[in-house]
Amino acid sequence: MKTVFSAMRPTGRLHLGHLVGALENWVALQKDYHCIFGIVDWHALMGEYEDSSQISENIIEMAIDWVACGIDPEKSILFVQSQVPEHLELAMILSCLTPLGWLERNPTYKEQLREITTRDLQTYAFLGYPVLQAADILLYKATAVPIGEDQLPHLELTREIARRFNHLYKKELFPDCKALLTKTPRLLGIDNRKMSKSYQNAINLSDPEATVRKKTTSMITDPKRIKLADPGHPEICNVYSYYQVFAKQRQQEVYEWCTGAQKGCTDCKKILSEHLLAFLNPIREKREELGRHKNRIREILDDGAKKAQAIARETMRQVREVVFK
Ligand code: SF4
Structure with missing residues (x-):
């Protein structure tokens, strides 16, 4: 089975847009792929570092939403990014070989700096978030990532970083990763703007x-x-x-x-x-029902982290072998 990786940032309650834009597709992918779904809390921290108090609660609520919508922990790996520190190790190595210009040209980076005025995103981590994103995907040697068209530039950056790594270290360690383009209806919020927690215009699953x-x-x-x-x-x-x-x-x-x-x-x-x-x-x-058994949700995430880490450790062993030979 091919491996699919996808992730969400735990920045608030999931809404109808998440469900029809991503989750329904994730549920369907479980039939044909080995799916690894990450709750990427370090990515959340990049935007919420000034007040990170909600992140841990959001992680649990996100896992509850996923399972309630049909993500099956028996079939797929559900895990929290910060429980698998190999993500940071690979991101560090990839950041050494990623040219600064690739990051500065990233259209989403420029757009978010312009649009998000309530938080200071002029940080070292935020500029480098596509490198961490590349590490998230490459650590599991995912060959497919379910995305919408707007995220294609990000995936292209991951592919470029992987190609550069393989070229520099003369080993095809990272496979080419394809977009699983998902045609999903774009749901607007109740005020006709993009559905978003920050606009308070979303209908939440909860x-x-x-x-x-x-x-x-x-x-x-x-x-x-x-x-x-x-x-x-x-x-x-x-x-x-x-x-x-x-x-x-x-x-x-x-x-x-x-x-x-x-x-x-x-x-x-x-x-x-x-x-x-x-x-x-x-x-x-x-x-x-799941909310009454939060310990069970924590167990699912701990178990997922163990499974994810077993794959991540093996990848990092191979990465170290070629980088520090
Ligand atoms: S304009 Fe009014 S009646 Fe027509 S679809 Fe919209 S809500 Fe319904």
């Missing part, structure tokens, strides 16, 4: 029923539809795009009641909230 209803009610709709008699334009309405993801069977019906001005936006959103709850309730119930 939100209670009443919160899901409240958030759905406050979703922005077609701004030109003011009265019930105004025909709407579902193609520009975020509520309709949620129907396209979570209640496909009703798309046509919604299109007709909207364009034909047969139903108002309030009713349309109420019906959507029922579909969202039908989707979210089983996940939330599973979350609550």
Whole structure:
């Protein structure tokens, strides 16, 4: 079986965007790949070093979300990055051979420095985060990484670092790593901006029923539809795009009641909230059950760290052999 590596930063509660953008795909990949899923807390620390108090709680909550959504610890390795220090050792070696220009040209780095104004990201670690990311992937000799198109430049950097390593040390130690491009619907937040914890516009997997209803009610709709008699334009309405993801069977019906001005936006959103709850309730119930057994979650992560470390140690033995021969 080929190895797939993917990871998330434990920076807050997971939301619907994470579920349809990544987790559902991860669950499906478990059938055909040996999957290694990392909770990358050092990456979280790069952005949250001024107040790191939430990271350890976020790690547990993230593991709960993963398992509740169908990531199976019997099939896949779930682990916390900082429990496998080999990530840092490989990152150190890779940082020695990564030209500074590759990091300074990274489009995400520049974009985040521009966009994130509430935190000071002008740090040595943040510039070098693609090197740690490369180490995360290469440590397990993953040959596939499930990503969206926007993350392609990152993966390309990992591949370039791997090629440079193999070339310098004259050994094909790291395999070429391909993108498993995932076509996932892009869900906007309830205010029509990108769904994000920092915008407080996300519907979280852990939100209670009443919160899901409240958030759905406050979703922005077609701004030109003011009265019930105004025909709407579902193609520009975020509520309709949620129907396209979570209640496909009703798309046509919604299109007709909207364009034909047969139903108002309030009713349309109420019906959507029922579909969202039908989707979210089983996940939330599973979350609550897992939340009552946090020791079991810690055991899963400890066990995952042991399995991940066994692979990581072997890779580092091979790396040391060629670097310090
Ligand atoms: S009826 Fe539904 S789809 Fe149409 S504008 Fe209102 S909320 Fe959007």
